[in-house]
Amino acid sequence: MKRSVGRPFGKEVHCFNMKDTFESAQPLTFHADFYGNGRLVYFEGNEKFDVTHTGTVADGRIVLADSGASKIYKVKQRLRLDDDMEDIYSRINTDSFIDQAIQEYKGMRLTLNDPWETAVCFIISQFNNVKRIRMITKRLIDALGSPVYDRDGHMLGKAFPTSEQMSDAGSKVLGSIGAGFRARYLESAARFCSENMDLYGLRRKGYDSLKESLMEIDGVGDKVADCIALMGYGKLEAFPIDTWIKRMLESVYFGKERKGVDVLHAFAEERWGRLAGYAQQYLFHYSRNYKSLHDSNDIRNANIVLS
DNA sequence: ACCCAGGCGGGCG
DNA sequence: CGCCCGCATGGG
Numbered sequence: 001m002k003r004s005v006g007r008p009f010g011k012e013v014h015c016f017n018m019k020d021t022f023e024s025a026q027p028l029t030f031h032a033d034f035y036g037n038g039r040l041v042y043f044e045g046n047e048k049f050d051v052t053h054t055g056t057v058a059d060g061r062i063v064l065a066d067s068g069a070s071k072i073y074k075v076k077q078r079l080r081l082d083d084d085m086e087d088i089y090s091r092i093n094t095d096s097f098i099d100q101a102i103q104e105y106k107g108m109r110l111t112l113n114d115p116w117e118t119a120v121c122f123i124i125s126q127f128n129n130v131k132r133i134r135m136i137t138k139r140l141i142d143a144l145g146s147p148v149y150d151r152d153g154h155m156l157g158k159a160f161p162t163s164e165q166m167s168d169a170g171s172k173v174l175g176s177i178g179a180g181f182r183a184r185y186l187e188s189a190a191r192f193c194s195e196n197m198d199l200y201g202l203r204r205k206g207y208d209s210l211k212e213s214l215m216e217i218d219g220v221g222d223k224v225a226d227c228i229a230l231m232g233y234g235k236l237e238a239f240p241i242d243t244w245i246k247r248m249l250e251s252v253y254f255g256k257e258r259k260g261v262d263v264l265h266a267f268a269e270e271r272w273g274r275l276a277g278y279a280q281q282y283l284f285h286y287s288r289n290y291k292s293l294h295d296s297n298d299i300r301n302a303n304i305v306l307s
Numbered sequence: 308a309c310c311c312a313g314g315c316g317g318g319c320g
Numbered sequence: 321c322g323c324c325c326g327c328a329t330g331g332g
Contacts, residue, residue, distance in 0.1 A: 025313075122313080129312040132330060180328030185315080221315050242313035260322090284313075 010054075010063040011072050015085040017107030018053040024285045025130045026231055027121040028078070028111040030137045031160060044078065044114070046148050048156045051075055057107040080109045080234075092272050092279040097252050101286035110281055111231060115199040117160045118232030119217065122224040123185050132178075139177040144169050163199075166190035185219025192217055199232075207235045222261060230277040239268040239276040240284075248287040 022034045032042035038053035050065035062081065064071055076082055085107065093099050120140070125133050144165050145158030166174065167190040174190075175183045193199055197217070202210055207229060214225040226240035241249075241261050249264050250256060259267075272279040 123315095125312095126314040127312065127327075128314090128329085129331080132312075135330080178329065180330095181326090182315095182328080219315070223314060227313080240313075244313065288313085 010061045011076070011081075013053070013060055013062050013081050015058060015107045016053060016060060016062075016079070016081060016109065017057045017105065018051075020105045020108035020285065021079065021111065024105075024108055024281060025133075026111050026281075027113045027118045027227075028231075030121045030134050031117070031141055043148055043157055043159050044074065046146070046159055047071070047074075048148055048150075049075060049078075051079075078112055080112055083109060085109075088275055088278050092275050092282075094271055098279060098283060101282040105282055105285055108281065108285065110234075110236070110278060112234045113231050114160065115202070115228060115232035116163050116193060118228050119189065119193070119199065119214070119220065119224075120160075120166075120186065122227040123189060123219045124179060124182055125227075126182065126219070126224065128182075136177055136179050140166075140174075140179075143173055143177060163190045163193040167194040182219065188218035189220070203233060207237050210235065211238070230280075236277040237269070237274045239265060239272070239280045241265065241268075242284070244287045245280060245284055248283055 018038045018040060019034075019036075022029050022032070022040060028042060032040055034040055040049075040051045040053075042049050042051075048066075049071065052063045052065070054061050054063060062072070062075060062079075064075065089102050093102060121133065121137055124136050128136075141158050141160055144161035146161075146165070147158055148156045150156055161169075166186065171183065171187050174186050177183075179186060197213070202213055205213065210233060211225045211229050214220050214228050215222070220228070223240050223242055226238040229235040230238035230240060239245075241264050246259075246261070246264065249267065250259055253267065268276045268279070
């Protein structure tokens with residue numbers, strides 16, 4: 001049966017929480033609009049996606065405003081709707097602390113994003129806060145992104161700038177979007193990724209080799225490389241260690257002892273293995289939303305049972 | 308006025 | 321090689 005263009009098209013989805021997926025501040029969120037009531041609008045390539053989630057977290061439907069089945073496939077991939085969350089939970093639920101995080105944010109997904117866009121968002125994220133990261137990426141898109149039009153020639157919005165567009169724009173434009181000291185990283189990374197390194201060609205690499213390559217990019221260190229591997233390439237074993245995760249791990253799992261990043265990586269790999277990235281996503285979001293966790297009693301009183 | 312924010316690179320001991 | 325420090329901006 002031929003489906004007419006423009007007819008809304010739905011797809012069943014189980015265990016999906018659009019709000020938490022959006023608010024967990026993955027790169028998707030940095031350039032998307034969230035309208036509440038489970039509606040999300042974003043641009044990917046030269047297409048606009050207007051996605052609504054209906055029903056409950058446990059049992060709902062994904063509906064696209066203006067497209068047929070072919071775009072649904074892209075949404076499923078982007079929002080990782082084929083991930084079997086119950087299976088994932090059963091594998092990462094190692095103790096009562098992460099169990100609380102899972103219960104709190106049930107249905108939160110990782111997302112699978114464009115590698116370059118992910119790299120840019122997380123280069124901007126360093127020593128920065130979410131509000132300002134969104135502001136800077138918005139200015140970047142506005143300044144350099146290609147317009148996306150509908151059939152009638154009406155502009156719908158702008159796509160995320162490519163590395164070539166950013167490289168061509170140069171330091172004058174990149175220095176004018178409020179990125180501060182990160183502007184020179186963006187300029188260097190844009191030139192490097194448009195001339196010397198094909199990010200899309202790295203997709204066939206395994207996690208270790210990929211991470212090593214990503215760290216050749218100026219402004220990409222251990223943490224940002226893991227973010228790109230996880231959210232730009234879908235390497236679920238990647239475990240980004242930022243200040244929140246570090247504080248949380250030390251407090252909850254190491255009796256408040258300070259530990260080096262290498263020790264923490266080894267711990268995460270041993271404990272959560274090939275799904276460490278999902279564990280990180282839940283622990284990160286949980287730690288951030290309960291700020292008191294890291295400064296006093298809440299962790300001691302959290303009744304953690306380590307296995 | 309201060310203080311902080313999903314780190315990184317460079318420079319020192 | 322491991323630690324430590326400065327870093328541009330905008331918001332609380």
